[in-house]
Amino acid sequence: MGEEKEEKEKKEKIKLAFYWGATCGGCDVATLDIKEKILDVVSIADIVLWPVAMDFKYTDVEEMEPDSIDVCLFNGAIQSSEHEEIAEMLREKSKVMIAYGSCACFGGIPGLGNVANREQIFKTVFKDTPSTVNPEFVTPQTEMIDDAGEKLTLPEIWDTVKTLDQTVDVDYYVPGCPPVVDRINDAIGIIAKYAETGELPPKAAVVAFKKALCDECERKKDDAMKIKRIYRPYELTEIDPEKCLLEQGLLCTGSATRGGCGARCIKANMPCRGCYGPTSEIKDQGAAALSAVASILGIEEETEMIEEGIAEEVDELLDQVKDPLGTFYRFGLPNSRLKRVIINPDGGKED
Amino acid sequence: MVEEKEIMEVEAEAEAETPKIGVYVCHCGINIKNTVDIDVVRDYAATLPNVVLSKDYIYVCSDPGQEMIKKDIRDGAINRVIVAACSPRLHEPTFRGTCISEGLNPFFFEMANIREQCSWVSDDKEKNTEKSKDIVRSIVSRVNLLEPLEEPEVDIVPEALVIGGGITGMYSALDMADAGYKVHLVERSPTIGGHMLQFDKIFPSLDCSACILTPRMVDVSKHPNINLMTYAEVEEVGGSIGNFKVKVKKKSRYVHATDWEYGTRCTGCNLCADACRLKNRIPNEFDFGLGKRSAIYLPMPQAVPAIYTVDSEKCLLLTRGKCGKATLESTREAIKKRARGEEVTKDELPPCVAVCDPNCRDFDMEDEIVDLNVGTIVVATGVDIIDPATQPEYKYGVYPNVIHGLEMERLLAPNGPTGGEIIVDGKVPKDIVFIQCVGSRNRQTGYEYCSRVCCMYAIKQAHLIDERLHGANITILYQDIRAFGKGFEEFYDRIKAEGIRFTRGLASEVYRKPGSDRLVVRGEDTMLGEPYEIEADLVVLASGLKPSEGVEKMVRMVKLSQSADRFFLEAHPKLRPVDTAVDGIFVAGGCQGPKDIPDSVAQAKAASSASLIYLTTGKAKLEAKISAINKELCTGCRICEALCPYGALEYDTEKKIMKVSESICKGCGGCGGGCPSGAVSMKHFLDKQIYAQIDALTEGLISTSS
């Protein structure tokens, strides 16, 4: 952008948009966790779109000029034609597009929908759940003619959940499910600096730490990591609050997860579930966490065992990992190399 | 706004010069040309990203071939080189050299293997050509991302360690010592010589074993450059090539070998052993208990060093605190008095000390730990025989007249328990049966390999018995006679002619003839297809060889690998037979695989010459393709630490990150796969390089990037 324009922007308030795709709404709520700081935001920015808090129409946005929004904070994954349409529209109208929250960054919890397809999801949600009474199996349609003979349309839900950057070009990432206050403040800091000076961090920056969570975690690791058995938290009567959780056999994915969250789960004696996504050098967070666990899942005296013995032990150990996909890919399935489970035309899962 | 460690980052691509790639497609005579369309591959290569020239030649590895590449580098036309030819195992070093000679970093060279992986695989020229294009494309994608590497150099401490003092260790030590280097030879038993010291004569020449061995043992013990440590064991090996840090435990003998504060030492006079209260009461392990010894002993008369050893588990003074009237206390005092020249009474000392003229005994002697710094290590820990009880049907340990091959050696040896007379269980046997392949070549026992020496030693022993017991009936039950060595077949023929009976078909069972102590050996003659039952006074089990006791400890300590048969694994079965996966550590002799003496000595000399390359040049090049840990990313999670099979990873407790020791890391990649935060990169095999290759190979099929 030109020098003069930058000058001008210093004086004017910048324009901010919030939007949500496939999400629980938690990211929007978390934004309010910054409390009085929200006033700082309002002092530097005009909010032009925020479906959860204010009343705007898509047409308001549609009518805007390209690049007329300065920063768009987009939370939620992309799971429908509506999400994609609006994402594309906002990209066109925004100078800076930020993937806000784990769903927009990596697919998040909605991304786990990629173990199934639309048909299966509809069947579960609109038929099989015990609380559902739907004998005619009515499911969402994209079009219908109402009594007045008017055609009504609904967005189309897709088989596959995508991340925001698999849909449009993304400038920055603010991960977290939801992002923590400190990092939201960092993001606001970036926006404020932009409003003031027009300066931005390098493209694709992630508003979190560079190192994985273990760096922030204060638990002790006294030895080379080795574990003999995997436990789920309820299986342990006592979890040592001082000792590395992984070392205690709990599947903590902190070593494969970007730091920056303040180790909140860890401090509550719960293993990290990976919502801050992988570090910059890792392409597939789940694979990294899985191979880390495979690396330390010790088979005692391996060298003295015969091969069949090892195979048996390995099977036994692996059986202890309940729901591997949900454990290692909880927040990142769409962002992973796997992306989704491949489903046969007949609806059965392929191995 | 952003805290110190809240680094917001992006992958910063280092500004690199643009690659100018030259691709050279080799015909390999007709090896590649016949089944790959060279012109097509060459022209295709020219279309790939950053390929500035592409040529073909009949033998790129030849002088003119290499000159072609050199000229292109010299002219500045190219700065990356790809040769599409054979396996990198064959010519990667050649072409790296080509690059070096023109001042180009050798890691800017890459081989595209279109021979072993393509032209030799199929005759379908069309498909081979397509595949060659794929291979070249994948290599080009990788070469575009290569980074220059340096091979670090280390200095070599000009000393060597040899572990095991059998014939192999002795020869290895002697060669290096003769070349002028200090050698530390560690042998765990009280004498050097290994198994060869137990034999009477050796096949196929029938040399007297002691006659050729013992002078060399003395050479070892007298050599000014050899620091001989017997009754000692290696406890710890750390460090890496050029500077291994070794801890050796010298077990206490309770006898001073060298001058000590009173200026005395053991002269090997044998008076103590003769005087010992337990004389002829303790089974001598050197003879497998066939002979008996005292509580202070030499394993055998020609032992080197001729220093007596107190068996601390048997000696009355050490186990009970009293021997006769003498107590530990009175003995201590009396030894001191004698050193001062004062008189002592008989009751103050046990008989063995009383007769010891040099007064070299010390009951307070403790195990001593010796720290060594050595540049190279030769492992020569030899063999043991496979326990014959692994085949219980032969009743070893049940009947006293079933013995194994090494026991037979001791019976034949003039320095053995019977002075060379063949007496078993008090009798001279007349009918003698050898059973071959005991333990060996047998799935059930778990030793599937052929032990290579037992056919020949049984034939040798049969001959020696026949020579001494005229008229003995000797039968050898075998499945095949393996007489593969120089002079072996001739030896076998000669012994056959002497009237030794060879029956093909291993025994199925040995049992005692009811009402007598004679044995019956039952089996099937596979030549005639008939069962046999042979009566015998003595059955000799020709047991095979296995790695010596403690090999697993050695494996862990020295970080060596074992092959499936549990012998040490060499770096390459044909081309690097005494090298190992650990630079600077060599294996030789029986510990590498069953072997006879000439082969063991050959390997001993090979290992010492390989080690001397380092000792004499004083330098070693280290692997450049190793692991690197990014300090900015490593969290010190310690997940990778135990993954390294070489112990190259060390946790820095202060900085709380992992460190790789450049001189130990082999670049195996183990840690790279384990690091969950991507802090580990394998130089020359960076993720981006590998993904680029996969993407190139799967172009249009799948995508790995993103």
Ligand SMILES: Cc1cc2nc3c(=O)[nH]c(=O)nc-3n(C[C@H](O)[C@H](O)[C@H](O)COP(=O)(O)OP(=O)(O)OC[C@H]3O[C@@H](n4cnc5c(N)ncnc54)[C@H](O)[C@@H]3O)c2cc1C
């Ligand atoms: C019954 C029998 C008869 C044989 N007859 C012949 C023959 O006639 N001709 C022939 O060519 N070959 C013969 N052989 C083969 C011969 O024994 C081997 O080729 C030879 O012994 C190999 O020598 P080596 O030094 O490698 O091993 P070894 O002789 O086994 O010596 C190894 C040495 O290392 C020591 N050691 C082991 N572990 C350690 C440790 N951890 N630390 C320190 N020291 C250690 C041992 O105490 C031993 O002294 C015969 C073998 C047997 C079993």
Ligand code: SF4
């Ligand atoms: S050398 Fe002879 S006796 Fe020994 S295992 Fe081989 S075949 Fe059997």
Ligand code: SF4
């Ligand atoms: S690559 Fe890693 S695991 Fe392999 S030797 Fe090096 S440090 Fe050890």
Ligand code: SF4
């Ligand atoms: S696994 Fe990776 S992050 Fe963990 S200690 Fe090793 S190098 Fe560091």
